[in-house]
Amino acid sequence: MLEYRSEELSEDQLAREREVKGGLAQSTRELVDAVIRSTIDDEELGEISTQIETLTARLRTSQIEGSFGVALSGDEVRNHGNAVVGLRNAIAPPLEVLKTDEGRAWADFTLGAAYEGPPGLVHGGVSALLLDQVFGEAAAAGGSPGMTGTLTLRYRRGTPLGNLHAEARIDRVEGVKTFVTGFIGDADGPTVEAEGIFILPKWARDLFEPKPFE
Numbered sequence: 735m736l737e738y739r740s741e742e743l744s745e746d747q748l749a750r751e752r753e754v755k756g757g758l759a760q761s762t763r764e765l766v767d768a769v770i771r772s773t774i775d776d777e778e779l780g781e782i783s784t785q786i787e788t789l790t791a792r793l794r795t796s797q798i799e800g801s802f803g804v805a806l807s808g809d810e811v812r813n814h815g816n817a818v819v820g821l822r823n824a825i826a827p828p829l830e831v832l833k834t835d836e837g838r839a840w841a842d843f844t845l846g847a848a849y850e851g852p853p854g855l856v857h858g859g860v861s862a863l864l865l866d867q868v869f870g871e872a873a874a875a876g877g878s879p880g881m882t883g884t885l886t887l888r889y890r891r892g893t894p895l896g897n898l899h900a901e902a903r904i905d906r907v908e909g910v911k912t913f914v915t916g917f918i919g920d921a922d923g924p925t926v927e928a929e930g931i932f933i934l935p936k937w938a939r940d941l942f943e944p945k946p947f948e
Contacts, residue, residue: 743807755814755822762824763848770847818867829900831868837876837904837914839868844897856893861918861926864900869914869930872902878912880932893918893925910934 802815814822851857902916917924
């Protein structure tokens with residue numbers, strides 16, 4: 735069973751967290767991009783590496799055990815370690831996923847050099863990662879949440895780095911299984927199409943009844 739923790743934070747504290755800790759993650763994303771694309775000389779790179787090691791040591795003087803997990807603060811779900819939407823995770827783009835209670839979710843986002851697979855294109859595994867998240871959020875938004883059972887992708891053409899759009903919607907619900915379809919695309923249309931099955935885990939079936947979907 736997944737573990738959640740409750741943290742009572744005020745609106746001011748939540749806003750401060752978004753500003754400071756979200757800002758640190760964004761600065762780190764920019765650092766990653768700069769490391770990949772920098773052309774400065776090796777001696778200066780060595781000096782910068784030493785400075786980064788010093789900053790990392792400062793951050794490690796006080797940290798949580800293990801991963802961030804999910805923290806609940808009133809109605810706010812703080813999934814800050816998530817690899818796609820995590821406020822504090824520099825690996826995450828991060829996506830801001832918009833949803834409707836009809837079981838639809840979508841996001842507009844930008845992927846830069848850190849997400850490259852083939853030259854100039856998004857790594858296929860990154861596409862799967864992002865769609866997995868957006869699909870799961872569509873299922874939950876429509877009242878039929880679940881964990882990923884299968885995710886099948888069709889790569890129609892290369893996904894270029896840059897401005898992109900992802901979208902998902904519930905196709906149908908069969909008992910504890912929610913079927914979701916969607917895509918990632920650019921201004922010229924879909925580049926990756928996918929279908930997923932999300933399954934309500936056994937431990938949650940006594941706590942939650944999937945919403946009928948029409």
